[in-house]
Amino acid sequence: MNTKSALFKEHMVELRLFGVLLGLMVVLSLISDRFLTVDNLTNVLWSVCLIGIMTTGAIYAPITGGIDLSVASMAALAGILANVFMNTLGMNWIVAILITLVIGAGIGWLNGVVTTKFLVPAFIVTMAAKTYLFGVAMLVSNGDQITIMEPAPFLQIGIGKLLGIPIPIYIMFTLVILSHILLKKTVFGRRTIAVGANEVAAKLTGVNPDRTRIIVYTISSVTATIAGIVMASLTQQAYAMNATGYELDVITAIVVGGTSLMGGSGSVVGALIGAVMVGFINNGLNLLDMPSAFHPIATGIVILVALIMNQGVSVPAVLKKWFARPGAAEAAK
């Protein structure tokens, strides 16, 4: 009984999120009868799989108290590089993917080294990385949208189906399971949480925070690279602007999933539910024929609401305090 309630407590965040998700599904199915069809639900999963794949790795940076903003540019660059290796240099597609992954890991490693060894805030390093990776992607692709027609097995990664379900969804769920095990069941996951919760204490218990962080940014970049390869194969094109703005969706998924950006806790399953929720909101806006400009607005509002809920402050109390601030009475006069 006791262990059962402990288990329940441990997964409280995910359960609550799942409840919100179900509520959202009910609302959406009431709004539009096109929502609750197998086709539409598969479509939503398919549309969030890129963000889902990125999230599985990108979540580690917030758990250590940092952030990775370079994931979108990294994904776009990965698609372009994979195309160059396969079709311009004529490599085998598996070799091309492996080389791209190594390059992605290298860039993530560089992000981690600059963040830890030079004590530069993570968002500055990764934002600068976002910019220069975008520049490199534009330079390599000459700013063109390159159509990828071959090799056929590479295209199967994105388009292929197994038992009627697209392969990217399998990739997403595999990565989610791996990432969940890595975070909750391994020494590395424990160390990541420890570094985010209290770096000094972690250091005193023998954890090397710098090394942990460098691995974290490497993982983040690698999953972004995987997402980029899947994206290139799924859209059959390599383009530097393919993933523009995805980092905001990734952060939304992570924040909605209950991960505090201050570090020390996080849930991969929660982030997956967060990603699906972002997908549902976009899907709902589409079904209601809203212009695409509502997408960033909805994302921004969802981030703010989720942040305030994660923070655990009560909104009425803050507002009350603000209206009762010294000088408010005179200002009203």
Place this chain on the structure above:
Amino acid sequence: MSVSAIRRLILTGLLIAIGIALSIANPTFLKLDNLMTMLQEASLTGIVAIGFTLILITAGIDMSIGAVIAITSMICVNFISYTQLPAYIYIPIALAAGCAIGWVNGFFITHFKLPEFIVTLATRGILAGLALIIAVKDEQGFVKNVFIEDPVFLSFGETVGPVYIVTIVFILLAIATQFFMKRTRAGTNIYASGANPTAARLSGINVDRTLIGVYMFSGFCAALSSIFLAARMMTAMPEFGIGNELDVIASVVIGGTPFTGGIGDIWGTIIGTLFIALIKNGILKLGLSPYIQPIVIGGIIIVTVVADVWYKHHAEKKATQAARRKAMESKEVGA
């Protein structure tokens, strides 16, 4: 000589060296037209950078500046298209909108204790979407290019002699802000809030109000820049300014205002703005691929910050060594 003075000397030297190199490589660089256009570009970034310097001094960050530029230019265009109101009414409204956005940012950051970076990233998304929604559309629902014909509004893009008005405003605003930061109590409060918020609060400074004021100023600067930008282009698009954050951040950081807060001033930002504008102009004049620009700007930020940290580390090491030597000497004297 202080560190910041040395830094400025190095930067000015680099500015002159790059200028000479560019004028040898491409004689059109030294033409008055090109120099003034470059100064105008620099001023547009620079006005935003002044507000951003104050934000960095409080150890915060404002990612929404680009989106503020977009939305305020859209507000102006809406007034121009749908109303007959004169420019001296809707321009203050647009500037006030910039302030209001800054206030919202500051409110969320201070009262809900949320990370600055993510709050402003969220408002950036909201504002960028809103700018697209309120953009003036044609019958088919596509964003229309509004040609601004209001002479009062367009006069913002004109020149006094060879110098653009925006450059003059930039310099005046810089001087006023520098004076405000160094010579008034509110300016000192901003430095104190950035250096050590707890100590500032304990010594009676209303840190929350100071921060909200700084974010409002940043929104105001972005709105001001957007009006000059729209006047220069004689039109406004909902994509205005989006993605300009990095140029601004690079300008401020290279000018010697670190991310750690408590330090920095406007003179450095002016030199940094000129530096970034010169580099961008140079890439253009040398006929290099424009895609190199983001690589260079991203590279500059990382190199500057890494060099800063290295220098700081070095200086601290030296200081501790000196202190230890002094302690040893006094011990010997005592013995």
